Every structure is written in C-alpha cells, then in structure tokens.
Amino acid sequence: MSDAVIDVSGLTKIFGDRKVVDDVAMRVERGQICGFLGPNGSGKTTTIRMLCGLLRPDGGQGTCLGFDILREAPEIKRRVGYMTQRFSLYEDLSIRENLDFIARVYGVRERRRAVNATLEQLGLARRGGQLAGQLSGGWKQRLALAACMLHEPRLLLLDEPTAGVDPKARREFWEQIHELAARGITILVSTHYMDEAERCHELAYIAYGKLLITGTAREVVVHSKLTTWTVTGNDLFALAAELRSQPGVEMVVPFGNTLHVSGADAQLLAQTLAPYRERAGLDWQRGKPGLEDVFIKMMDYAPDNFES
Amino acid sequence: MNRYFSWRRFWAVLTKEFVQMRRDRLTFAMMVGIPILQLILFGFAINADPKALPTAVLAADNSEFARSFVRAMENSGYFRVVRHIADTRAGERALAIGEAQFVVTIPEGFARKLVRGERPVLLLEADASDPAATSNALAALLTLNQTAFRHDLRGSLAHLQNQLPPFEVRVHRRYNPEGITQYNIVPGLIGTILTMTMVMMTSLAMTRERERGTMENLLATPVRPIEVMTGKIVPYIVVGYVQVSIILAAAWALFGVPMVGSLVLLSLALIVFIASNLAVGFTFSTLAKNQLQAMQMAFFFFLPSILLSGFMFPFRGMPQWAQWLGEVLPLTHFLRILRGILLKGNGPAEIMPNMWPIGLFLLVAAAIALIRYRETLD
Ligand SMILES: Nc1ncnc2c1ncn2[C@@H]1O[C@H](COP(=O)(O)OP(=O)(O)O)[C@@H](O)[C@H]1O
Ligand SMILES: [Mg+2]
Numbered sequence: 001m002s003d004a005v006i007d008v009s010g011l012t013k014i015f016g017d018r019k020v021v022d023d024v025a026m027r028v029e030r031g032q033i034c035g036f037l038g039p040n041g042s043g044k045t046t047t048i049r050m051l052c053g054l055l056r057p058d059g060g061q062g063t064c065l066g067f068d069i070l071r072e073a074p075e076i077k078r079r080v081g082y083m084t085q086r087f088s089l090y091e092d093l094s095i096r097e098n099l100d101f102i103a104r105v106y107g108v109r110e111r112r113r114a115v116n117a118t119l120e121q122l123g124l125a126r127r128g129g130q131l132a133g134q135l136s137g138g139w140k141q142r143l144a145l146a147a148c149m150l151h152e153p154r155l156l157l158l159d160e161p162t163a164g165v166d167p168k169a170r171r172e173f174w175e176q177i178h179e180l181a182a183r184g185i186t187i188l189v190s191t192h193y194m195d196e197a198e199r200c201h202e203l204a205y206i207a208y209g210k211l212l213i214t215g216t217a218r219e220v221v222v223h224s225k226l227t228t229w230t231v232t233g234n235d236l237f238a239l240a241a242e243l244r245s246q247p248g249v250e251m252v253v254p255f256g257n258t259l260h261v262s263g264a265d266a267q268l269l270a271q272t273l274a275p276y277r278e279r280a281g282l283d284w285q286r287g288k289p290g291l292e293d294v295f296i297k298m299m300d301y302a303p304d305n306f307e308s
Numbered sequence: 309m310n311r312y313f314s315w316r317r318f319w320a321v322l323t324k325e326f327v328q329m330r331r332d333r334l335t336f337a338m339m340v341g342i343p344i345l346q347l348i349l350f351g352f353a354i355n356a357d358p359k360a361l362p363t364a365v366l367a368a369d370n371s372e373f374a375r376s377f378v379r380a381m382e383n384s385g386y387f388r389v390v391r392h393i394a395d396t397r398a399g400e401r402a403l404a405i406g407e408a409q410f411v412v413t414i415p416e417g418f419a420r421k422l423v424r425g426e427r428p429v430l431l432l433e434a435d436a437s438d439p440a441a442t443s444n445a446l447a448a449l450l451t452l453n454q455t456a457f458r459h460d461l462r463g464s465l466a467h468l469q470n471q472l473p474p475f476e477v478r479v480h481r482r483y484n485p486e487g488i489t490q491y492n493i494v495p496g497l498i499g500t501i502l503t504m505t506m507v508m509m510t511s512l513a514m515t516r517e518r519e520r521g522t523m524e525n526l527l528a529t530p531v532r533p534i535e536v537m538t539g540k541i542v543p544y545i546v547v548g549y550v551q552v553s554i555i556l557a558a559a560w561a562l563f564g565v566p567m568v569g570s571l572v573l574l575s576l577a578l579i580v581f582i583a584s585n586l587a588v589g590f591t592f593s594t595l596a597k598n599q600l601q602a603m604q605m606a607f608f609f610f611l612p613s614i615l616l617s618g619f620m621f622p623f624r625g626m627p628q629w630a631q632w633l634g635e636v637l638p639l640t641h642f643l644r645i646l647r648g649i650l651l652k653g654n655g656p657a658e659i660m661p662n663m664w665p666i667g668l669f670l671l672v673a674a675a676i677a678l679i680r681y682r683e684t685l686d
Contacts, residue, residue, distance in 0.1 A: 054527055054685050073683070078530040088525035092331045093324065104320030105529045 003030045005155050005186040006051060008062025008069060013046050013055060021046050022209040023060070028188060028202070033181050035200030036190040039299060043209040044190040045085055048157050051188070052080045065155055078106070081153035085160045085190075087140045089147060091133025095124055098132050099147060106151035118146050138165045145173070149180075156180070158189040162196065174199050194292045205295060212298050221294055227266040228289035229273055231259045233282035248272045251297055262293050317531050321539025329543055339509070343501050343551045347494075347558050360388040361445055364408040366399055367392065371419030377430070380452050381412070386445035399433065409435050409442060422475055433480045446479060494559045495646035496619040499639050501555065502548055503585055503613050504606075509547070510589030511602040513540045514681075519598055524685060533681040537674075541586040548582040549575070569649035573656060577645050580666050584638045587673035594680040613639040638666045 009025040021043040028034045036044050049055040051064050053073025061068070067075040089098045099118055103111045119125045122142055132143060145161060162170045174196065177187055181201075189200070197203055197217065204214045213220055231239070236259045240252045243261055248268030253260045263269035277284045329336060363381065367374050381387040390408060393399055399411040413431040421428035432449065434442045514536075517523040526536070560567060588609055596602035614620055616634035623634060634640045641662035648654035648662075 049685060052528060053683075054524065056684050056686055074530060074532075077528060080528075082525075082528045084521075084524045084528070086521045086524075088521050088523075090324070090328065090522055091520070092328050097324070097327055101320050101324045102529070104323075105317050105531050107314070107316060107530075 004028065004063075005030050005032075006034075006062075006064055006188060008051065008060060008064075010060035011047065011050055011057050011062065012059035013043070013050060014058045020209050021050070021057075021206075024206065024209075024211045026204055026211070026214070028186055030186055031181050031184045032201045033177060033187045033189065033199070035197045035203045036188055036206070037192075037197055037203060037295065038190075038206035042206045044206060045159055047206070048082070048159050048188065048190065051076075052082045052157055053077050054082075078151075079153055079155065081148035081151070081156045083144050083148045083156070083158045083161050085163070087144060089132050089140075089144060091131065093132060094129050095119070095132055095135070095143060096128035098143070099150060102147045103150050108151050114150060118150060122146050138169045141165050142169070142173075145176075154185060156185060156187045156189075158187065160190050160192070162191065162193065170196070194290065194295075197291050203291075205298060207299050217291060220291065221289055224289065224294040224297065225264050226262050226289040226294055226297060227264070227269055228260050228262040228287050228293055229269070230285045230287040231261065231276075231282055232257055239276070239282070243276070246272045251293065251300070253293065253296060260287075260290070260293055262289055262297065264297075313532065313534055318535040318539050321531065321536055322542055325540050325543045329547075335509070339505055339547050339551065340554065342505065343497075343554045344558065346497055346501060347555055347562075359385050361386060361409040361442070362390040362407065363387040363410040363412060364391045364393050364399055364402045365389050366394070366396065366411060366413045368416040369414050369418035373419045373422055374414045377414065377452070378412070381449070384445075384448045384452060386448045403433060403435050410445070418475075427476050429476045429478050431478050431480065449477060449479075452477075494555065495643055495650055498552055498555050498646060499581075499617070499642050500614055500619055501551060502582060503639050504610055505551065506544055506548055506582055506585035507589040507592070507609055508603065508606045509544055510541065510586045511592035511596065511606045512599055513590060514593035515596050515599045515602045527683060527685060533678055533683060537590055537677060537681065541583065541590065544586055545579065545582050549578065552578060567650050568653035569651075570655070573659070574646070574649050577642070577649070577659060577663065577666075580663065580670060581638055581642045581645075584666050584670035584673060587670055587677055591673055591677040591680060594677055594682070613637050616640065618643055635665070636669070638669050641665050 004027050006026055006028040008027075011021055011024040011026070012019060013021040024043075024047055026034075026047075036048070038044050046055060050057045051069065053069065053076050057070065061070060063069065064076045065079050067079075069076065090101070093101065096115060096119065099115045100111065102108075103115055108114050116125070119128050124130075124139075124143070132140070135143060141161060141164075145158070148156065148158075162173055165173070170193075177189070178199075181187055189196075191197060200217070202214065202216055203220055205212045205220070213223060215223065233239075236254065236257075240254060240259055243249050243252050248263045248265050249261060249272060250263040251260070253262075261269070261273065263272075273284070276282065365378055367378070378389060382389060387410060391402065393402065393411075396413070399408075399413065402408040403411055411433045413433070415428060415431070418428045418430070432446075434446060514523070517526055556567070556571075589606065592605040592609070593602050596605055612633060616626065616630055617623075617637055617639040618634065619639070623631065623640070626634065644662045645654075645659045648659055652658075
C-alpha cells in the first residue's frame with residue numbers, strides 16, 4: 001500500500017493547439033512539502049487545477065488522496081484545500097462572512113467556533129467585520145490561506161501563496177507550513193523564490209509544460225552535474241561579457257556583487273578559467289551551484305515547444 | 309451529507325447573495341427605485357384627464373341637428389372645435405400632424421335620415437396613439453347621443469326621443485386600435501419591470517463571479533451547480549415580490565386601480581413567472597464571457613418581451629409569426645394572467661391555459677442553465 005497523496009502520470013492539458021501541460025508525472029508522499037517551480041506560464045497553475053478537479057485533463061490519470069482525478073472530482077474538492085494564485089474570496093463580504101461562507105460550504109462542524117478560532121489565529125478577531133477587499137495584499141494572502149484550511153484538509157495545494165508578501169510574513173508562512181507537514185498534512189506549493197525552494201522536502205521543476213526534474217534540492221543539484229565558480233571583484237560586468245563566449249562556460253549569472261560562472265564540463269571550465277584566476281582584483285572561489293543556477297540552465301536547454 | 313443537493317450549501321450561497329446584494333447599494337436602490345419611478349411616470353399619464361381636446365369638424369350636412377351635436381360635444385368639456393374642414397383628406401392630415409385629436413364627420417343627409425328614424429352614422433376618428441388622452445373623451449361622447457337633441461326633437465319628432473339612441477356614433481381609434489387603457493398599464497408594468505430586473509440581475513450572477521476571479525474558489529469548493537443556481541435565484545424571487553408589492557400598493561393607493569381577483573393566486577403565478585425569468589438570466593450568465601455580454605443578452609430577451617407580449621402592441625394585431633414568437637415568451641402569458649386576475653377576477657381554472665406555458669418555459673430554461681453550467685474552468 002503506497003502512501004502517496006498525489007500520484008499522477010501522463011497529465012496533459014491542451015488549450016487550443018498548445019500543450020500547456022505535457023505528460024507530467026508527479027508523486028508526493030504523505031506529510032511532504034513539495035515545491036513546484038518553473039517560470040511564468042510554464043503550466044504550474046494548470047497542473048494544480050487538474051489535481052483538484054478544476055480542469056479536466058486531456059490525457060493522463062492518477063489519484064489525489066486516493067480518489068481518481070478524472071472520475072471523483074467532487075470527493076477531491078471536499079478534501080483538498082486549494083489556495084488560488086489570485087485572491088478569490090469575496091471582496092464585498094467581510095472577513096468573517098467569507099470564512100462563514102467557506103465553512104458552510106465545506107460543512108465544517110461547529111462552524112462558529114472554527115471561524116472564531118481562525119480569526120483569533122490570524123489576529124483579526126477584532127477586524128472580522130472589515131470587508132475583505134480592504135485588506136492589504138499580505139493580509140489577503142493570510143486570509144486566503146486560513147480559509148482554505150478551515151475544513152482541515154489532508155492536502156493543501158498552494159499556488160504562489162507568498163507572491164508579493166513581505167519577508168517576515170513569508171517566514172511565518174513557512175513556519176506554519178512545516179508545522180502542518182509535521183502533522184501529516186501534504187503540501188504542494190508553487191513558488192518563484194529559491195530560498196523557499198530550499199525549504200521544501202522535494203522539488204518539481206516544470207518549464208514549457210514539461211516536468212524537467214523532480215527530487216530533493218540536493219538531488220537536483222547533483223543531477224545537474226553543474227560546476228560553479230563564484231568571483232567577486234572589480235568590473236564584473238565586462239568580465240561577464242568576456243567569459244560568455246569562452247569554451248566550457250555555459251552560464252554567467254550575476255548575483256549582486258558576485259558572478260556565478262557555471263558549466264557542465266568541470267575540467268574544461270577549470271581550464272578556461274585558469275588565466276582569469278591569475279588576474280589581479282578578482283577573488284575566485286570554487287562553489288556549489290545553487291538551485292537557481294541549475295534551474296536557469298535547465299530552462300536554457302528546455303525543449304521549446306512553443307516555437308516549434 | 310448529500311452528494312447532489314445539500315440544504316446547508318444552498319443556504320450558504322443564499323446568505324452570501326443576500327449580503328452581497330445589500331452591499332451593492334446602487335443596484336439595490338435601482339431594484340426598488342425603478343418600479344416606483346416607472347409607476348409614477350406612467351401613473352400620471354394614466355391619471356391625466358385631458359379636456360378641451362382639439363377637434364376638427366367635417367360637416368357635410370349643415371342642419372340644425374348637426375350644429376346641435378357639435379355644440380353638445382363642446383359643452384361636454386372634452387372637445388374643442390378648432391377647425392371646420394371641407395374634405396376627408398384635410399381630416400387625415402389634421403390627425404396625422406396632431407393638429408386635431410379628433411375628427412367628427414357628419415355625413416350628408418344626416419338630418420334627413422335622423423328625422424326618418426333611420427339612425428344615421430356619425431363618424432368619429434380619434435388619434436388613440438395615446439389612449440389615456442382620448443379614453444375619457446370617448447366615454448363622454450357615448451352619453452352625448454342620448455342628450456344632444458333633447459331640444460330639437462319635439463312635437464312630431466318627439467317619438468324619436470324614445471327610440472334611443474336616435475343615431476349611431478362609430479368610433480375609429482387610429483394608430484392604436486386596441487386602445488390600451490389605464491388598467492392595462494399596471495399589469496404591463498409589473499410584467500415588464502420584473503422581466504427587466506430579474507433577467508438582468510441573474511444574467512450578471514455567474515459572470516460577476518467569473519470577472520471578479522471568485523469563480524475559481526467557488527468551483528474549488530464542493531458546492532453543486534443546482535445549489536449555486538437556486539441559491540442565487542431565490543434572493544431575487546424575494547426582490548421580485550417586493551417590486552410587485554410596491555407597484556400594486558402604489559397603483560391602488562395613488563390611482564385607485566381595481567384589484568378584483570385573488571392576490572394569493574397572483575402570488576402563486578408570480579413565483580413561476582419570476583423563476584422563469586431568473587432561469588433565463590442564469591442561462592445567459594453561463595453563456596456570457598463577461599458582464600457586458602450578459603447585459604446584451606438580457607436586452608435581446610427584454611426587447612421582444614416588450615414588443616411581442618401585447619404590452620406595447622395589441623397582440624391580435626401582430627402578424628402570425630410575431631404571435632408565435634410572442635406565445636413562447638413568459639411575459640405574454642403572464643400579462644394575460646395578470647389582467648385576468650386583477651381586472652376580471654379570474655380564478656385558477658381560467659389562468660391555467662396561460663400558466664403551463666410559463667412552467668414549461670421555466671423547465672426548459674433551467675435545464676439549459678444546468679447543462680451549460682461548468683463545474684470546471686475549461
Ligand atoms: N484557460 C486558458 N485558456 C488558454 N490558455 C491558458 C488558459 N489558462 C492558462 N493558459 C495558458 O497556459 C500556459 C500555462 O499557464 P499557467 O498554468 O497559468 O502557468 P504558471 O502558473 O506556471 O504561470 C500559459 O501560457 C497560459 O497563457
Ligand atoms: Mg500560475
């Protein structure tokens with residue numbers, strides 16, 4: 001008996017004549033936090049919508065919480081907490097009315113108590129009568145998260161829950177996510193932030209609708225076989241331009257005051273960089289590639305099915 | 309917990325709709341304001357009792373009798389002779405340009421026939437395009453033919469007094485042959501206002517969710533289509549009743565419009581009629597991509613409802629194809645029901661022939677709405 005909460009394969013969605021999600025397979029175990037990464041328009045939202053029965057896949061099969069995603073969408077909807085990318089609670093309802101509505105629709109037991117507890121937790125106990133539309137972006141995000149957890153779902157699907165949220169709120173959010181995971185709740189969370197990716201148990205990276213890699217952050221880095229050197233010093237801009245055309249250099253990416261120079265062929269890269277390492281005013285380190293390096297590289301090599 | 313229909317989820321949608329309706333002040337004001345405004349506008353038009361209406365006289369018979377008749381018309385207060393004309397063409401023109409509201413034609417040999425007891429025919433042509441303006445005058449005229457010649461018919465002609473009426477007045481209502489009267493207007497108003505607000509409001513029901521982005525969340529919840537539909541429709545049934553109550557109360561208090569029939573029966577018929585309009589609106593809102601499209605669809609439904617239902621034009625005066633179209637529309641049948649109940653005191657048996665077509669319409673519209681309702685975002 002497998003413990004997979006999400007177990008899908010061959011998931012495909014076609015809009016018009018574009019394969020927006022192409023043959024995606026995904027498996028997430030109970031209590032795991034799976035980070036779902038990929039550039040804008042790569043198909044993250046579409047995949048998540050297919051998982052919770054909001055979109056009908058054009059191909060593929062699988063289960064969510066043990067229910068068939070094609071035939072048992074109502075069962076899945078009842079048990080999943082889905083936080084949409086865009087705020088989708090009612091702006092012309094108050095905070096409390098929104099929570100009340102959600103609690104009723106999901107049939108939450110002891111509704112009043114549950115709503116009050118949620119307001120308390122949010123620190124909005126005294127602002128329950130305020131219209132949701134008047135909340136700031138960060139507060140809307142928190143409210144939406146609280147709303148999708150009201151019915152105590154076993155699986156959370158969070159679509160860019162921290163986009164546009166300040167760092168403190170983000171940190172609190174991630175603490176909460178880890179707490180939930182520790183209680184056995186499974187979480188699939190899409191994000192653009194690499195520091196958030198590092199906080200996930202596993203990662204899935206999607207580009208142009210194709211799932212390029214899955215695994216832990218370490219596995220992803222190892223699997224990429226990428227070697228990265230970092231350099232600090234003067235006039236990095238000119239250096240970057242110069243390095244880009246050199247053999248073995250696949251990526252030159254500035255990170256603030258440092259430059260990440262990466263390539264798949266470690267030996268060739270070392271050879272190429274040898275003369276530069278002699279240069280005065282430059283401080284070279286052989287570093288480990290970060291997730292970002294890996295993902296940028298993967299994007300460059302991703303089959304671009306949008307132009308073909 | 310029921311898979312197919314849950315009262316709790318229905319109730320959740322219902323209360324949400326009510327709260328949102330209350331928050332939307334402008335729309336709310338419109339729903340209450342439109343009936344009052346319309347009624348007052350129409351109502352004063354109804355109530356006006358215009359006097360001294362311009363009248364042209366075509367006297368082919370210049371007898372004492374003819375002059376007496378014209379004098380009697382003027383004495384009634386409703387008619388004011390503005391012109392004496394020579395031929396029918398001039399009469400046509402006077403009516404067409406609005407110079408005269410009435411043209412009286414006293415035929416040749418009127419006096420001779422009258423004296424012989426042959427009951428000559430007086431022709432009165434009325435510009436009935438505004439029936440409220442002419443109806444009282446016409447009513448006054450009908451009493452005239454009994455009194456106009458009281459002084460002229462004496463002596464050897466006295467026996468003509470008794471054989472009433474001594475002549476016939478033939479009225480031609482021009483431009484509006486059926487002559488919608490004031491009592492027709494209140495039922496008509498109820499029907500059209502309901503059609504307008506109900507279809508419009510519900511046609512926005514789903515498109516608003518879609519445009520505001522709340523659709524995704526709604527669809528992600530376990531709520532079922534039938535719960536969303538009923539939950540969104542029921543609040544407007546309540547609104548419909550409020551509107552009808554306002555119109556009826558105002559029509560009765562301000563203008564003394566009679567209500568002969570049973571108000572309970574009226575309320576029952578109302579439910580079906582309102583629900584059928586709401587189902588149409590809901591269907592539109594599942595078809596429309598945005599609120600503008602929804603409004604356009606609502607208008608596409610509203611226009612034929614007004615034009616072909618018998619509210620605007622007399623139903624029997626329309627071409628056959630238009631009548632067939634009209635028979636499909638709920639408003640057509642509802643107007644007949646309303647007039648029947650309010651003015652004629654019709655009971656259940658009499659309104660049945662017009663009840664079931666509305667019911668059938670409701671079933672079909674609701675079925676389409678449910679089929680069209682997407683549980684996914686596809
Ligand atoms: N309903 C839709 N109809 C047509 N194209 C869509 C629809 N939804 C999304 N897309 C397209 O599918 C692609 C993937 O979108 P999405 O899943 O939202 O990506 P992500 O969430 O990773 O940014 C985008 O190019 C988007 O324009
Ligand atoms: Mg997205």
